[in-house]
Amino acid sequence: MEQNVIIELKNISVAFGDNQVLKDLNLSIRDKEFITLLGPSGCGKTTTLRIIAGFMHPDEGDVIFEGKKINSIPPHKRHVNTIFQRYALFPHLNVYENVAFGLRIKKMPEKQIKEKVEEMLSIVNLKGFNKRSINSLSGGQQQRVAIARALAVDPKVLLLDEPLGALDLKLRKDMQVELKNIQQRLGITFIYVTHDQEEALSMSDTVVVMDGGVIQQIGTPIDIYNEPKNAFVADFIGESNIIDGIMREDYSVDFSGNNFKCLDSGFAKNEAVDVVVRPEDVDIVSPEKGMLTGIVTSVTFKGVHFEIIVDIKGFKWMIQTTDFHPEGVEIGLFIEPDAIHIMKKSEYSGMFGDYSSFSEEFDELSVLDEEAE
Amino acid sequence: MRNQSALRSKLVSSPYILWAILFIIAPMIFVVYYSFTTASGDFTLDNIKFLSKYLPTFLRSIWFGIVATLICLLIAFPTSYIISQKSDKMQRTLILLVMLPMWMSFLIRTYSWMAILQDTGLINSFLIKIGIDPVHMINTGGAVILGMVYNFLPYMIMPIYSVMAKLDFSMIEACQDLGGNKINVIRRCIIPLSMPGIVSGITMVFVPSVSTFYISQKLGGGSFDLIGDVIERQFQQSYNYNLGASLSLVLMILILVCMAVMNRFSGDEGEMVI
Numbered sequence: 001m002e003q004n005v006i007i008e009l010k011n012i013s014v015a016f017g018d019n020q021v022l023k024d025l026n027l028s029i030r031d032k033e034f035i036t037l038l039g040p041s042g043c044g045k046t047t048t049l050r051i052i053a054g055f056m057h058p059d060e061g062d063v064i065f066e067g068k069k070i071n072s073i074p075p076h077k078r079h080v081n082t083i084f085q086r087y088a089l090f091p092h093l094n095v096y097e098n099v100a101f102g103l104r105i106k107k108m109p110e111k112q113i114k115e116k117v118e119e120m121l122s123i124v125n126l127k128g129f130n131k132r133s134i135n136s137l138s139g140g141q142q143q144r145v146a147i148a149r150a151l152a153v154d155p156k157v158l159l160l161d162e163p164l165g166a167l168d169l170k171l172r173k174d175m176q177v178e179l180k181n182i183q184q185r186l187g188i189t190f191i192y193v194t195h196d197q198e199e200a201l202s203m204s205d206t207v208v209v210m211d212g213g214v215i216q217q218i219g220t221p222i223d224i225y226n227e228p229k230n231a232f233v234a235d236f237i238g239e240s241n242i243i244d245g246i247m248r249e250d251y252s253v254d255f256s257g258n259n260f261k262c263l264d265s266g267f268a269k270n271e272a273v274d275v276v277v278r279p280e281d282v283d284i285v286s287p288e289k290g291m292l293t294g295i296v297t298s299v300t301f302k303g304v305h306f307e308i309i310v311d312i313k314g315f316k317w318m319i320q321t322t323d324f325h326p327e328g329v330e331i332g333l334f335i336e337p338d339a340i341h342i343m344k345k346s347e348y349s350g351m352f353g354d355y356s357s358f359s360e361e362f363d364e365l366s367v368l369d370e371e372a373e
Numbered sequence: 374m375r376n377q378s379a380l381r382s383k384l385v386s387s388p389y390i391l392w393a394i395l396f397i398i399a400p401m402i403f404v405v406y407y408s409f410t411t412a413s414g415d416f417t418l419d420n421i422k423f424l425s426k427y428l429p430t431f432l433r434s435i436w437f438g439i440v441a442t443l444i445c446l447l448i449a450f451p452t453s454y455i456i457s458q459k460s461d462k463m464q465r466t467l468i469l470l471v472m473l474p475m476w477m478s479f480l481i482r483t484y485s486w487m488a489i490l491q492d493t494g495l496i497n498s499f500l501i502k503i504g505i506d507p508v509h510m511i512n513t514g515g516a517v518i519l520g521m522v523y524n525f526l527p528y529m530i531m532p533i534y535s536v537m538a539k540l541d542f543s544m545i546e547a548c549q550d551l552g553g554n555k556i557n558v559i560r561r562c563i564i565p566l567s568m569p570g571i572v573s574g575i576t577m578v579f580v581p582s583v584s585t586f587y588i589s590q591k592l593g594g595g596s597f598d599l600i601g602d603v604i605e606r607q608f609q610q611s612y613n614y615n616l617g618a619s620l621s622l623v624l625m626i627l628i629l630v631c632m633a634v635m636n637r638f639s640g641d642e643g644e645m646v647i
C-alpha cells in the first residue's frame with residue numbers, strides 16, 4: 001500500500017491572517033484512486049487543492065509527490081492539473097484551441113495536437129464542437145471542455161473543485177457516471193472536491209470528511225456511512241439520530257431509558273457515548289412489541305418513503321418507512337443490534353442528530369447562508 | 374401602441390441625432406466640400422494634386438505617430454499590469470497619478486518640456502554641473518516623440534488598465550496549471566485577454582499623435598513639421614481653407630487606413646475567437 005502513494009500531505013497548516021484554514025492536515029493519496037474531499041462550505045477543500053496544485057504554499061508542512069518534496073516547485077512544473085470551480089476556460093479561444101492550449105505550450109507538433117484534441121473531445125462527448133466559442137456553450141459543455149483541456153496534457157493527478165456544482169440535478173448525475181468512467185478508463189488519480197455527500201459516496205474509492213480545516217475521518221464510502229467517527233460525520237453523511245448513551249459493557253448500551261444489544265466493543269465500563277441509529281434502520285412495530293415507544297409528530301412524503309418524526313421521551317427521532325403512520329399515533333420501535341453504531345464523545349457531541357429543531361435548524365442555516373452572501 | 378413607442382424613442386434620441394448632425398456630419402461635409410472647391414467655390418481637383426508636395430510631411434507624421442504609439446504601448450502595458458495587481462486603494466491612487474498631468478493645460482506641459490530639454494535647460498545645466506558635456510535635445514525628432522509620449526501616455530494606460538483590472542485571475546492560474554511559465558502567461562493569456570484595451574489604447578494615442586500640431590512646433594523647433602502643423606498654417610496664416618480641408622481629408626483617410634491595417638493585424642492575433 002505504501003509504495004503506490006502518489007501524493008502525501010504532511011502536517012499542513014495554513015492561515016489567512018487570524019483565520020486558521022487548515023490545521024495540521026495529514027493525507028496520503030494512492031495512485032489511480034478516486035479520493036473525495038467532502039465538507040461544508042469554507043472548511044478548506046479548495047485551499048487543500050490549491051496547495052497540491054502549487055497555487056498556494058502552506059505555512060507549515062510538506063507536500064510530497066512520488067516521494068519527493070515539491071513545496072517550492074511552481075504550478076507549471078507539477079504533473080497535476082486542475083478543473084477550476086468556475087472552469088476558467090479561455091474566452092478568446094475556441095473549443096479546439098482551449099483543449100490544445102497545454103499541448104501548444106509543450107510545443108507538440110501540430111499533427112499530434114490535432115490527434116490528441118480529437119481524442120479528448122471524443123472522450124468528453126464533444127466531437128464536432130471544435131470551432132465553437134466558449135461563450136456559446138452550455139454549462140455542462142463548458143465543464144466537458146475544461147475536463148478535456150486538463151486531460152489533454154496527460155496529468156498523473158487531476159484535481160476537480162466542485163466540477164458539477166453549477167449543473168442541474170439530472171446533468172449532474174450523468175456527469176458523475178461519466179467522470180467515474182473516464183477516471184477508470186484512463187487510470188488517473190482524481191482528487192475530487194464536493195459538499196454533496198451523495199456524490200461523494202457514489203463516486204469515490206476514499207472519502208475524506210473535513211470540517212473547520214481538520215480531517216474528521218478518512219475511509220471508504222461504506223465505512224464512513226456505517227461507522228462514522230463522530231457526531232459531525234454521522235450527521236453530515238446522510239441522516240442520523242444521535243442519542244446520548246452509556247456503554248454498560250461490550251456489546252451492551254443504554255439509551256432512551258432502555259438497554260440494547262449492539263456490535264460495538266472496546267469502550268470503558270459505563271463510558272458516556274454517542275449512539276447513532278440511521279432512520280432507515282429502525283423497524284416500526286406495534287407499541288406493545290416496541291423496544292421504545294413514541295408519538296408521531298410529523299409525516300413528510302418523500303417519494304420512495306415517508307419521513308416521520310417520532311417523539312421518544314422528548315427526543316425527536318427521524319424514521320424512514322414505507323408504511324404510512326398518521327400524526328398523533330403511538331408506535332413502537334424495534335432496533336436490531338447491527339442498526340446501532342457507537343461513537344466516542346467528541347467536540348461535536350450534542351450538536352447534531354436531534355430532529356426536534358428540524359425545521360428551525362433549516363431556517364437558521366438559510367439565515368447563515370444569506371449572511372454569508 | 375408600437376407607433377407610439379417608436380415615436381417616443383425617436384423623440385428621446387433626437388437630441389443625440391441633432392448633436393451628431395451638427396458636430397460630426399456637418400463638419401465632415403464642409404471638409405469634403407472645401408477639399409474639392411476653389412476659394413471662389415468652383416469644383417477642382419487642384420487641392421488634391423497639390424498634396425503630393427506634402428508627401429514627406431505625411432510620411433513623417435505617420436512615422437512619428439507609429440513610434441510614439443509603440444513607445445506608449447511598451448510603457449503602458451507593464452505599468453497597467455503592475456497597477457492592476459495592487460490593492461484596490463493603491464490602484465485608485467496610482468491611476469490618479471497617471472491622470473494628474475492631464476489636469477494641467479496641454480500647452481503648459483509642452484512648455485515645461487521645452488524648459489527641461491533646452492541646451493541651457495534643466496537637464497543640461499545639471500550635466501554641466503556634474504562635469505558632463507551637455508547634450509543637444511531640443512529641436513530634435515526625439516524631443517517631438519518624447520512630447521507625444523508624455524502627453525498621450527495616459528490614453529494608452531487607461532484602456533489597458535481597465536481591461537486588466539477586470540482580468541479573471543483564474544485564467545492566469547489555468548495557464549500555469551497547463552504548464553505555462555511566466556512568458557507563456559504573458560504571451561498566451563494576458564496579452565490576448567487585454568487585446569480590446571490594447572486596440573483602443575493604440576487608437577487613442579495614434580490618432581492624436583499623427584494629427585498633433587503644437588508639440589512639433591515647440592519641441593521640434595520648426596524643423597520637424599508634421600501634417601497637423603501644415604494644416605494649422607493653412608487656416609491660421611495662409612487662409613487657404615481649401616488646401617487645409619483637403620489635407621485634413623487625406624489625413625483622415627490615412628488614419629482610417631492605418632487603423633484598419635492595425636485592426637486586421639490584431640484580428641490575426643485573436644483569430645481563434647472566430
Ligand SMILES: Nc1ncnc2c1ncn2[C@@H]1O[C@H](COP(=O)(O)OP(=O)(O)OP(=O)(O)O)[C@@H](O)[C@H]1O
Binds near residue numbers: 042043044046
Ligand atoms: N485568499 C484568501 N484570503 C483570505 N481568506 C481566504 C482566502 N481564500 C480562502 N480563504 C478562507 O479560507 C477558508 C477556506 O476556504 P476554501 O476556499 O478552502 O473553502 P472550501 O471548503 O473550498 O469552501 P466552498 O465549498 O465554499 O468552496 C474560508 O474561511 C475562506 O474564507
Ligand SMILES: [Mg+2]
Binds near residue numbers: 045046047085
Ligand atoms: Mg471551494
